[in-house]
Amino acid sequence: MAHHPGPLVSVVVSARGNSAAVPSLLDALAKQSLPAEQMEAVVVDNDPPAPVRPIQEALREREWPFAVRVLYEPTPGLSAGRNRGICAARGRYVAITDPDIRPEPEWLQTLLTAMEEEKVFAVGGRTVVEYPGGEVVALTKVLRECHGAVDWPEHREMAVWPYWVTGCNLLFRRQTALDIGLFRTDLGRRGRWMGDCEDLEFIDRARQAGHDTLIEPAAVVSHPVYRPETTLGYFVRQGAGHGVCVARMHLSVRVEPAAIQAGREAVHQAFIGLAAGWTFWDRSRAVEAARDLARIGAYRLEQGRLRLLGRRPIALAQLTTTKESN
Structure with missing residues (x-):
């Protein structure tokens, strides 16, 4: 060395x-x-x-x-x-x-x-x-x-x-x-x-x-x-914070699709998990689903806030720049 x-x-x-x-x-x-x-x-x-x-x-x-x-x-x-x-x-x-x-x-x-x-x-x-x-x-x-x-x-x-x-x-x-x-x-x-x-x-x-x-x-x-x-409270807060931060990541990097998972199917699966967790007294599954709903909700809300502020995801900004330069 x-x-x-x-x-x-x-x-x-x-x-x-x-x-x-x-x-x-x-x-x-x-x-x-x-x-x-x-x-x-x-x-x-x-x-x-x-x-x-x-x-x-x-x-x-x-x-x-x-x-x-x-x-x-x-x-x-x-x-x-x-x-x-x-x-x-x-x-x-x-x-x-x-x-x-x-x-x-x-x-x-x-x-x-x-x-x-x-x-x-x-x-x-x-x-x-x-x-x-x-x-x-x-x-x-x-x-x-x-x-x-x-x-x-x-x-x-x-x-x-x-x-x-x-x-x-x-x-x-x-x-x-x-x-x-x-x-x-x-x-x-x-x-x-x-x-x-x-x-x-x-x-x-x-x-x-x-x-x-x-x-x-x-x-x-x-x-x-x-x-x-x-605890449940910790995971819900962690999920909300994670959702916000993933939304903000779009402003500077291209985010892996697997790291997002916030579409309708993900929401549907989270609700199923929440219902199944409480119905069958599977607390772990219910906590996981509650955290997922907090994450998805926070992600979508932060996306909307950033759009209102005119802050575009990096991929969209790059695409717009390319079109304007042609």
Whole structure:
């Protein structure tokens, strides 16, 4: 691997409401097989204004074998926090993750090796979702996918449908990311607003600009999901946020049809699932159907709002531009 002045990899983590988990993440990074002098951690404090900064308190009088920098981003939102960290990063590569993620010791080195060998823009690893406290609702595959990808390739594969990367386990070339644009701040989690798709849109936009992303299933992190995130209320809110964000994705990328599923047939199947779930006391099926109805309704409402604002999907905008140039 070629010599790079300063850190080779900047690990960027944005924290809001989960600052107490940051020291444990840094402890896990200290156990990485990648030499400490080749990495830095950029921690972005995205908590609301307060006299006492939770991250500063959590990291007080602690030391790690790599540089740790703490920045403040006043604009709430996961994308805003990550973008702040990426802009300040000094590494050739940026790895993004979350405070409660626990990477295996070979995580960073495995991502880097795949990046160097395959010469791609980004590499996403495998995220293993764990449920330490059990589940309130017995989770179907669809409900589990609300917490992250379930299906992973056995070997390296390009990140195209049906596979996708997760934003807590992703390494990419910093300069290329700056060139194509960072994470959209109207997507992704923002306080209690359960947006998402910021990582999916980022990777899709890069691919549609000619920059490939690889999945390396050997680069593993674990992601704990707790009982409050396995309830009916959670899944309905998650479905609504997901529907809004998929509608917004149309403004910058061409969205896979399989990621939409909001036509009449999808609505019909959701109502059948809801009725069958309650009739046969199949709570999991009923929750899945309720989440689907929330997702489809939010998607359609957001589509209508965007049309009223004159914001056209990218495919339509491209088609209109082509016609006007002829």
